[in-house]
Amino acid sequence: MTAYTATVTVRLKEGVLDPEAETTKKALQRLGFELESLRSADRFELDVDAESTDAAAQRADEMAERLLANPTIHDYDVEVEPRE
Amino acid sequence: MTAYTATVTVRLKEGVLDPEAETTKKALQRLGFELESLRSADRFELDVDAESTDAAAQRADEMAERLLANPTIHDYDVEVEPRE
Numbered sequence: 012m013t014a015y016t017a018t019v020t021v022r023l024k025e026g027v028l029d030p031e032a033e034t035t036k037k038a039l040q041r042l043g044f045e046l047e048s049l050r051s052a053d054r055f056e057l058d059v060d061a062e063s064t065d066a067a068a069q070r071a072d073e074m075a076e077r078l079l080a081n082p083t084i085h086d087y088d089v090e091v092e093p094r095e
Numbered sequence: 096m097t098a099y100t101a102t103v104t105v106r107l108k109e110g111v112l113d114p115e116a117e118t119t120k121k122a123l124q125r126l127g128f129e130l131e132s133l134r135s136a137d138r139f140e141l142d143v144d145a146e147s148t149d150a151a152a153q154r155a156d157e158m159a160e161r162l163l164a165n166p167t168i169h170d171y172d173v174e175v176e177p178r179e
Contacts, residue, residue: 014131020138035139035162044158047098047142054104054138055119058131074128078119 012060016094017071021080021087022052055079058094067091096144100178101155105164105171106136139163142178151175 023029029051036049057074061067071089080087107113113135120133141158145151152175164171 032139039158039162042161044154044161045143046154046158047144049142050140052138052140054136055116056134056136058133059129060131070128070130074123074130077126077128078123 014094015059015067015091017057017067018090019055019071019075019079020052021085024086027084064091098178099143099151099175101141101151102174103139103155103159103163104136105169108170111168148175
């Protein structure tokens with residue numbers, strides 16, 4: 012078994028409204044910052060022990076499907092790195 | 096002016112309690128997943144137009160300092176990439 016950290020990034024699908032991001036963008040502009048747009052996402056770093064990178068990625072993928080992301084409104088991606 | 100996307104990742108400092116992450120971890124374990132620990136972070140993708148990568152990074156840094164992160168409890172990092 013090797014120790015891995017799987018990073019799952021969960022973002023809203025294109026076209027899904029994100030009023031919190033819109034509010035944050037307007038607040039930044041009110042502070043004088045120039046920016047075109049702002050998107051927010053949730054990032055989960057999961058420490059898992061697994062036989063291989065593929066096994067760790069598969070487990071993280073299942074966790075995203077079952078709990079971390081809502082497939083109706085979210086896209087997600089998974090990255091796996093060995094952990095010291 | 097070039098178009099950049101600056102990604103600001105905001106995470107809780109070591110030692111700051113994160114009950115939401117703890118709850119998510121326990122929910123995953125209850126579903127039968129094995130994992131050692133789970134950390135959560137917020138990720139902001141900012142589309143900005145700037146003279147250079149450095150200028151875009153500096154502006155994203157200021158936005159993190161002023162609004163996106165709370166320096167008492169958060170660490171953050173900034174990555175900048177050109178945007179098509």
